[in-house]
Amino acid sequence: MKITVVGAGGMGSRFAIMLHQAGHNVELVDGWQDNVDAIRANGLKADFNGEPVTVKLPIYSPAEVDATGEKPDLIIVFTKSNQLRSMMEAVKPIISPVTYVLCLLNGIGHEDILEDYVAKDHLILGITMWTAGMTGPGQVTLVGNGDVELQNFEPAGEAFTKQVVQVFTEAGLNPKYSENVKYSIWRKACVNGTLNCLCSLLECNIGELGSTTVASDLLHTIIAEFATVAAKEGINLDEQEVYDHVAGTFTANIAGHYPSMYQDLVKNHRATEIDFINGAVWRKGQKYGIPTPYCALLTQLIHAKEQLVGAVERTKAHV
Structure with a gap:
């Protein structure tokens, strides 16, 4: 091929x-x-x-x-x-x-x-x-x-x-x-909408995030916002299964991995994909009249950090 x-x-x-x-x-x-x-x-x-x-x-x-x-x-x-x-x-x-x-x-x-x-x-x-x-x-x-x-x-x-x-x-x-790949796309978006932005803001790897006492509450709240918006588009996420999936990375063989958003923003000072992850949930929530305060805040904080580090758009891919 x-x-x-x-x-x-x-x-x-x-x-x-x-x-x-x-x-x-x-x-x-x-x-x-x-x-x-x-x-x-x-x-x-x-x-x-x-x-x-x-x-x-x-x-x-x-x-x-x-x-x-x-x-x-x-x-x-x-x-x-x-x-x-x-x-x-x-x-x-x-x-x-x-x-x-x-x-x-x-x-x-x-x-x-x-x-x-x-x-x-x-x-x-x-x-x-x-x-x-x-x-x-x-x-x-x-x-x-x-x-x-x-x-x-x-x-x-x-x-x-x-x-x-x-x-x-x-x-x-x-x-x-x-x-049903659309379910899986939303499920994966929950991974990115938790691990990517949180590790970038806290400047830590996945395992270090999982070691904090607030990690569980953060994951549950963010995933709930994704699930509520997804339901409006006919996608019924199993919140507990998604949580278990994300939390499982804290002790998996990728626990030492720094997510791609971290590599973009913290390491290379490049603009992120936040508008297609938490930002997308925030926009869709506004469309459907659903409050998504955590996704809104995370989107704004990532954009603020982009500005503080002088992040620029570059056509280098790093997924």
Whole structure:
């Protein structure tokens, strides 16, 4: 399968490497020029569970996409949510009538943007529980295990989506074809809406957050706001199960992990995706007349911290 990975940050690099190793034709698109230059010069370098790996992959900046002349079977989107529209504008020349787009971004509501670039029956939504991090241009650290959950947005896309599941299986990405991926997207958003923003504000890793006496109350309250808003959209989250899922990370093998929002905001002083996570719940709550005071406060605090550290928009993906 010919695959274009849009966003060569930590997670995009993980998927690109694993799909390449499985024998697929993979290319990258990334907006961070230092990253593009490093991968072109030295290959994409990874510390892959303690083993050094280098793969040579073609990579293009957004301005170069039109010059490739090739149309992929599948585009996997790993850019940041707040960069999604601009990146889709850039890759529009390589989207053909038979191209499918798979969105694995953290957060809620990305399909509203993607529908402007691909037919609904060529749109695949999903979530991933893999982790990854960047250590510098063209360099990533990949540790632990994970999985992927996928579902076609419209029934007509089922056959191709199941083909993607097979491709991902061969690459060791542990995919699952879902019958209700929107539930899983909201469930994953609860993970991001708790761990990401709280670790960023407190400047701690997941395990350190879990060691505080207030962690449990914070999780229950934030998850309740997500669940109340989700119910208005026909998605009935099991609050206790979601809480157990999130709290389980405090003692899991990723307890020492600093979430992507922490890496963006605290480490690299980049703008975050908060408007597509807690901010989305806050906006939807206003739409439905539902109070979401914790999501509102967390969104405002993250934006305040962005301003205090001089966070800027950059097209470097780091999911």
